[in-house]
Structure formats: C-alpha cells, structure tokens
Amino acid sequence: MFHPKKVAISVVLSVSLFVVGCAEEKTETAAKTPPPLNVETVTVHKKKLPLWMQYTGMTKASSDQEIRARVSGRLEKIYFRDGAYVKEGDRLFLIEQSEYKSNLRSAKAKKQRDLASLALAKADMNRYRPLVKDGLAPRATLEEYEAKYGELLATVEADNAAIQNAELALSYTRITAPVSGQVSARRVDVGNLVGYGESTLLTTILQSDKIYAYFSPSESDVQKIYKFRSRKKLPAFIEVRGQGEDVLKRKRLDGYVDFANNTVDPLTSTISMRATIDNRGRSVYPGTFVYINVFVTDEFDFIMVPPQAVFEDQLGKFVYTVDADSTTKRTSVTTNYSSRYYTGIAEGLHDGDRVVISGLMKVKDGRLLEPTDVTETKGIVAVMKAHKLIPDEVTE
Incomplete structure (x- = not known):
C-alpha cells in the first residue's frame, strides 16, 4: 500500500546523505591539498665569473733544516x-773548543817552522847558483837545494790546508x-x-714564513686547469681560522701554484701539485689540513648555483626550479666545475630561471610554493664576494 509520508521521509534522507557525502569529500580533498611551501630561491644568470677550483691538502714548511753536530x-x-x-x-x-783551538795553534806553529826551513833552503839555493855558474861548486849540490826548496814549498801549502781544516773544525763548534x-x-x-x-741531531728549524700547500687534483682536473687557465701564474689561497678575538673568523692567505708533478699516481689517477703561500704572520702550521683554492679563469661565461641545490638519483642530476605559477619543477642538469661555494651548470638552466635553495627535503615535483627571492644575499655573486673570490663591484 502506498504511503506518501514514508516516500517523503526517504527522499529527505537520501538528499541529506548526498549533501553530507559531498561535504565530507570536499573536506577530504581540502585536507589532501597542502598549503604553499615557503622556500628561498635564487635567480641564475650566465655571466663571466672567476672560476676557482677547490681541493683539500696539507701544508708543509718551505724549509726543514736538521741541525747536527x-x-x-x-x-x-x-x-x-x-x-x-x-x-x-x-x-x-x-761545543767545547779547547781541543780545536790547540789543533789550530799546532798547525800554525808547524807552518812557521816550515817557513823558516823554506827560507834557509831558498838562501842555500841562491848562494849556490852563482857558484855553479862559475864552476866553483858541483851542480848536483844545487839540484839538491832546489829539490829541498820545492819540497818545503809543498809542505807550506799543506800547512795552509791544515790551518784551514783546523779553523773549519773550530768554526763547527759554534753552531x-x-x-x-x-x-x-x-x-x-x-x-x-x-x-x-x-x-748527532741537535734540533730542527722549520721555515714557515713561506709555506707549501700540497694537493692532488685528478688528471682530468689538471688538464682542464691548463686548458682553460687565463694566467701563466695561477693564483691560489687557503683559509685558516683567526686568532684571539677573531678566532671564529676565517683568514685568507694568498699565494700561487708553482709546481705540478710530471707523472700520474697510478693508484689514485691524481697529480701532485703545490701552492706557495705567504705565511709571514705564521697563521698556519706545517702539517695542517687546508682547503686550497686555485684560480683558473675569468674569461668564460658560467651559470652557477649553490651546491646544496643540486640532487642526484638514478635518472641523473637535477635541481628544483619554480614555474610562473609558483609550482615546483624538476629540471635535469649537467654540471661541470664545483667547489664548496658553487656548482657550475653546463646544461639544463637558462638566464632568469629561479632555483630553489631551501626547504629541499619537503620539495617535490609539482608542489605549490611560496617563493622568496634571496639572490641579493645568498646568490652566487654574494657568496663569492663573502669569500673574496670576486671584487665587490661585481653585481648579479
């Protein structure tokens, strides 16, 4: 039997359930959509920037003298x-000198005795020469005196050498x-x-006003350095911790690369190189691990990004860029030169691209972002200025 009230109640219940379901679906959809992620970005540009390649190495004294007796x-x-x-x-x-002074006096006394004998032999020789010439004395006697004179000349020369040796030995007592x-x-x-x-080893002296910093770049890096370098003498510098009130600051010590080995280490495929560093303030000790920064060129255009912005997985290296609608985009890149301060991008980025440099653990492809441009303070030019890699007048 047909009941109008029951039908009306059923329709109302159905509409109510539909409305509730739609509301729950909207709520669930809203819950699944995360809010925009606050990130920092830098805008990259292709420009001529100084290229510095960085390596780890160890310092060594420019002179290590062993002082021996x-x-x-x-x-x-x-x-x-x-x-x-x-x-x-x-x-x-x-070192005690009495024995060596005595030896020197003895050598000098012997020379004086031999000089007296030499003078007598010379007088005898000069006296006999006119007698032999006039036939009043045998020539054999004159020849004996001449031989004696020559022998004494040699003896005096030996005495001079003995005196020099005695003086040298005496000088060795004063170190x-x-x-x-x-x-x-x-x-x-x-x-x-x-x-x-x-x-006997008495002590050692390390000369550290000028210090060597040895490092070992790969064979391919060395080839790049010599291929692209724009200066014959390659500038280099190391950074060391300050002293006293400036202990938390880093101090730059400048120098130049003055040696590269002529063979490749077969075990590591590296080549030993050396930078000579001005260390007149003796800020760094021999045997210290340091970063050596080697200047290569400032004649080529580069796109550079902070090292932390570059990721790598099975598909290769990539960075996160920001589209016009503030959405994240995974951008594949090819890198070339890199250091603690920057990574060079050979392919994948173009002038004006915005690269994400913070919040990278939460960033995913297609994520909506709230980007803040920090190029002026955290861009490559700012970083390189902070580490004195480029002049202050260079701008982004």
Missing part, C-alpha cells in the same frame, strides 16, 4: 729557548741557524757528548 765534543752552551723563533745567523749551540724559522725542542742537553760515531 759536525764535530765531536762536549756540549757547553745552548743559546735558544725551545720553540723560539730564530733568525739566520743566530747562535744555537757551542748557528742556517735559516730563519721556528726551532724545535733541543734533542741534547748541556754536558752531553755529541758527534762521536755519527752526526
């Missing part, structure tokens, strides 16, 4: 404090610094016997 004897004096800075010619050690630098701790104490049996 060249004569034997008892050590009498030490003139320096352990670890002090000494100048070339400064006194370091004194001075061959170069300026920092002296190590003494290896022997006053009163010790030195120089017996072997050349």
Whole structure:
C-alpha cells in the first residue's frame, strides 16, 4: 500500500546523505591539498665569473733544516729557548773548543817552522847558483837545494790546508741557524757528548714564513686547469681560522701554484701539485689540513648555483626550479666545475630561471610554493664576494 509520508521521509534522507557525502569529500580533498611551501630561491644568470677550483691538502714548511753536530765534543752552551723563533745567523749551540783551538795553534806553529826551513833552503839555493855558474861548486849540490826548496814549498801549502781544516773544525763548534724559522725542542742537553760515531741531531728549524700547500687534483682536473687557465701564474689561497678575538673568523692567505708533478699516481689517477703561500704572520702550521683554492679563469661565461641545490638519483642530476605559477619543477642538469661555494651548470638552466635553495627535503615535483627571492644575499655573486673570490663591484 502506498504511503506518501514514508516516500517523503526517504527522499529527505537520501538528499541529506548526498549533501553530507559531498561535504565530507570536499573536506577530504581540502585536507589532501597542502598549503604553499615557503622556500628561498635564487635567480641564475650566465655571466663571466672567476672560476676557482677547490681541493683539500696539507701544508708543509718551505724549509726543514736538521741541525747536527759536525764535530765531536762536549756540549757547553745552548743559546735558544725551545720553540723560539730564530733568525739566520743566530747562535744555537757551542761545543767545547779547547781541543780545536790547540789543533789550530799546532798547525800554525808547524807552518812557521816550515817557513823558516823554506827560507834557509831558498838562501842555500841562491848562494849556490852563482857558484855553479862559475864552476866553483858541483851542480848536483844545487839540484839538491832546489829539490829541498820545492819540497818545503809543498809542505807550506799543506800547512795552509791544515790551518784551514783546523779553523773549519773550530768554526763547527759554534753552531748557528742556517735559516730563519721556528726551532724545535733541543734533542741534547748541556754536558752531553755529541758527534762521536755519527752526526748527532741537535734540533730542527722549520721555515714557515713561506709555506707549501700540497694537493692532488685528478688528471682530468689538471688538464682542464691548463686548458682553460687565463694566467701563466695561477693564483691560489687557503683559509685558516683567526686568532684571539677573531678566532671564529676565517683568514685568507694568498699565494700561487708553482709546481705540478710530471707523472700520474697510478693508484689514485691524481697529480701532485703545490701552492706557495705567504705565511709571514705564521697563521698556519706545517702539517695542517687546508682547503686550497686555485684560480683558473675569468674569461668564460658560467651559470652557477649553490651546491646544496643540486640532487642526484638514478635518472641523473637535477635541481628544483619554480614555474610562473609558483609550482615546483624538476629540471635535469649537467654540471661541470664545483667547489664548496658553487656548482657550475653546463646544461639544463637558462638566464632568469629561479632555483630553489631551501626547504629541499619537503620539495617535490609539482608542489605549490611560496617563493622568496634571496639572490641579493645568498646568490652566487654574494657568496663569492663573502669569500673574496670576486671584487665587490661585481653585481648579479
């Protein structure tokens, strides 16, 4: 039997369920759509920027002098404090001299005796020459005097050599610094016997006003450096931590590359190179691990991005760029040069592209963004200026 009230109730229930379902669907859709992600971006441009290639390496003193005893004897004096800075010619050690002074006096006395004998032989020779000429004396006697005179001349020459050796040995008892630098701790104490049996090591001097920074770029990097370099003498610098109140700051020490090995290490496919660094303030010690920055060229156009913006997966390297509608786009790129401060992009980016540099763990392809352009403060030019890689007058 047909009941109008029941039909009306059923229609109302159906409409209610439909409205509720639509509302839930809209709520669920709204919940699945995340809000725009706040990120920082930089706008890239292709321009001439100085290309610096960066490597890790170790410093070494430009001169490492071992100070050894060249004569034997008892050590009498030490003139320096352990670890002090000494100048070339400064006194370091004194070995007892009595024996060597005695040897020198003996050598000089022997020369005086031989000079007296030489004078007598010369007088005898001069006296006999006219007698032999006039036939009043045999020639054999004159020849004996001439031979004696020549023998004594040779003896005096030997005496001169003996005196020089004695003076040299005496000078070796006074040990001075061959170069300026920092002296190590003494290896022997006053009163010790030195120089017996072997050349005793007394101390060492490291010359660090000028310091070497050794690094090992790959063979391909070395080929690129020499292919694209725009200067014959390649500038280089290292950064070291400051001292005193500036301990948190980094100090730049400049120099130049002055050596590259002529062979490739077969185990690592690298080539050893060296930069000579001005270290007059002795800001860095030998044996310190450092970053060496080597200038290559400023004559080519590059597009550069911060290193953290470049990702790599099974499909290759990519960055996240921002479309006109503020949506993320995965952009495949090919890189060339890179350092701690930038990565060069060979292919994939163009002038004016906006590259995401923050919030990268949350960014996905197609994600709606709320981008903030920080090119002026965090762009490549700003970063390179901060590390003194380019002049201040260069702009983005």
